[in-house]
Amino acid sequence: MPHSYSRATKAHEDSAHAIRLQKVLAQAGFGSRRKCEQIITEGRVEVDGELVTELGSRVDPGSQKIRVDGSRIHINNRHVTLALNKPKKVLSTMDDPKGRFTLRDIIGDKYERVFHMGRLDYDSEGLILMTDDGELSQHVMHPKYEVAKTYIATLEGKIGGNVCRRLVTQGVHLDDGQITLDHCAIIDQSREHTIVKVVLHSGKNRIVRRLFGAVGFPVKRLVRTQIGPIKLGDVKPGAYRVLSSVEVKSLEKEVGL
Structure with missing residues (x-):
C-alpha cells in the first residue's frame, strides 16, 4: 500500500514539534536508523491509523498516534x-x-x-x-565519527619498537585498505610474547588481529579496554x-x- 496522509494528518508535518518518523522509532528503542527505515519501508508503521512507507515523513509524536505492528509506541526519554x-x-x-x-x-x-x-x-x-x-x-x-578504540593485545614473539613506529607512521596495506594505528606502545615482553597497547579508529572486522598478523606477530589474546571516552x-x-x-x-x- 502506498504512503498516504489525510489532509488533517499532513498538517502535523508543519508542526514545530514534527521530527522524522525513523528518528521517532529510534528514540522508542527499535534500533539504528537503518533498522527503523527498514521497518517503515516494510509497511509496519501506522500514523493516526494510516500506513506510512515513505522515508522522510515527519510526525509529531506528542499529538499523533504511532503504531508498529499494531502496537502503539512510546518514546523513551530516559535511555539506558x-x-x-x-x-x-x-x-x-x-x-x-x-x-x-x-x-x-x-x-x-x-x-x-x-x-x-x-x-x-x-x-x-x-x-x-x-x-x-x-x-x-x-x-x-x-x-x-570514527570513535577511537583502545586494546591490549598479547602477541606471539618479541617485537621491537620499530614495529610499533611503523604501524603508526606507515601502517599496513590489507585487502580492504591501508590501516594505521593512532598509538602503539609496548607494555611488557618476554622471549615468547609481547603485550602492547594500541589505539585506532577503524572499526573493520578483526582489524587488530589482521594488522599484527600481517607483520608476522599473531595475536594470542585481545582485550578492548576503551571506546571513545x-x-x-x-x-x-x-x-x-x-x-x-x-x-x-x-x-x-x-x-x-
Whole structure:
C-alpha cells in the first residue's frame, strides 16, 4: 500500500514539534536508523491509523498516534547505556540459533530493547557498549565519527619498537585498505610474547588481529579496554555496569550529538 496522509494528518508535518518518523522509532528503542527505515519501508508503521512507507515523513509524536505492528509506541526519554565486559566464547549478538552464549545471556531480560553498538569477535574480550537509544547507536557506529578504540593485545614473539613506529607512521596495506594505528606502545615482553597497547579508529572486522598478523606477530589474546571516552574499568568478565549521565554526555559529545 502506498504512503498516504489525510489532509488533517499532513498538517502535523508543519508542526514545530514534527521530527522524522525513523528518528521517532529510534528514540522508542527499535534500533539504528537503518533498522527503523527498514521497518517503515516494510509497511509496519501506522500514523493516526494510516500506513506510512515513505522515508522522510515527519510526525509529531506528542499529538499523533504511532503504531508498529499494531502496537502503539512510546518514546523513551530516559535511555539506558551499558558498558559490558564480553568474555571469550560469547557471540556479539542477542540471539544464536545454535544455542551458543550471547550478550543476552549476560544482561538477561531486564533491558528489553537494549542492543549492542559494534562487535568483538568470538575469541576477543572486553568492552562492548549497549543502549536502547537508536540515535546514539547510529552515531557511535557510523564511520563518519570514527570513535577511537583502545586494546591490549598479547602477541606471539618479541617485537621491537620499530614495529610499533611503523604501524603508526606507515601502517599496513590489507585487502580492504591501508590501516594505521593512532598509538602503539609496548607494555611488557618476554622471549615468547609481547603485550602492547594500541589505539585506532577503524572499526573493520578483526582489524587488530589482521594488522599484527600481517607483520608476522599473531595475536594470542585481545582485550578492548576503551571506546571513545568510555573505559571498561573494573567490570568483571561476563558482567556490566550502567553508564552515568556524565559518561553518556561525554560519549554523545564525542559523536556529535
